[in-house]
Amino acid sequence: MNYKFYFFVIGLFSSFFYCQVGINTTDPTATLDVNGNTRIRTALVLPVTESANKIMAFDSNNLVNTIDLNRIFSNSPNGQTIIKGLGGAGFSVLPLSLLTGWQKVSFPVLEIDEGLNFNTTNQEFTAPKTGIYNLYFFLEMASLSSASTLGAGIFKVDGTTGVTSLLSEESFLNISVLGINVSSPIRKTLTIVKLNAGDKIVFGMKAPLLDIGLFANSKASFTIWRIK
Template sequence: MGFTFIGNNLKHKNMKNFILFVSLLGSFFNYAQVGIETTNPSATLDINGDLRIRSTTLTTNLTAAKDSIIVVDNLGNSRRVTSKTVVNSYLKTVIKGQFSSGALVNLNLLSNRVKIPFDLIQFDANSEFNTTTNTFTAKQDGIYAIKVQIKSDATVGVATNFGVAITKNGTVINRNSFANISVLSTNVTPPVRQVESLIELITGDTVIFEIVSDLASVSILGTSEDCFFTIQQIR
């Protein structure tokens, strides 16, 4: 059974209703969110489960491979990122630092320790060393190879203890320290102190370098070949 509507007014009204219906339907498909195995989708396509792609088109476009890597965050959201972003997200630590001036660095010791104020960085892949606080803060868990070297001025006084230390979270964990000996007013002790070690760090751990001594003050050389430090994450 069917009905035939006669008259221009009825035809015009039906046409308006049809156009309105199509518009609403189009808006629904434009803005709707589809969920698979979920009744509460939060994206245009929300899949609660595994995704399998059976076939893809091979491309020789190197730009596509470089700039169109799909990753999934900890909430399951897929995003397109560049290959550089992926590499930089786990770029291992590599740092070398020194003094900004080649002049003597004069330091006063409190409680037999003083922080070495390295204030110039040759390179720092992850921006982890703060030259204002002279502190390294680890951004990743791992094993780090850390080395520091100083060379004292020839006028350094006689002392039973003079050396350099690596300090982690405020505690000295490695040091190289021995006496300064003078014979006939001449310092006969080697002026270089150096310590290096493998240290396990977790994110947020801090490392500084210190001079340890029973002297009230010391002077060390500011030249880059004599006083420097390196930090390298090895795993």
């Protein structure tokens, strides 16, 4: 019996069912191990059941794996948090005082809410996970009263203690010249803050009570973006 032929056949079938191919290497450690640059001359076509929103990237072992971008930017707590709220003709304030002189702003429209973390009933954002958040608040009044202070502020409500603190604000006095208000009708503020899961963010407006009826045609908007 030709034992050499016998072992050759076994080796051939073994390599057929399980083999590793090395290019520019004699010791492949993956099904296809390329030691050098790679060029793909034709487009990679995914099966129709697969998502097209995928990329190929190297992992910590220098192996190529696919990454599903839908998973990265999903609505789950592990995905991104992106929210944009708008207040047009329906912009108003709630009868809730945040701190002395500040009223909570109500936004009738959410243009974006990736993650559904903004409660439109109490107008509060709840951080779904601990991270670094970018917060922006814009306020534009249709009319102003002189000799009064107008402000836009971003507030944090601690998820454990319930304590409210002012994170960022832009407030200044309206000024009039010869009876004409010359102050800018815009207030805006921006901050980056670390939030723990369960912390809340609300937006506030500072204005005398008599001025609150002045924003029938005013505008307000905010954005929240978890950056890390």
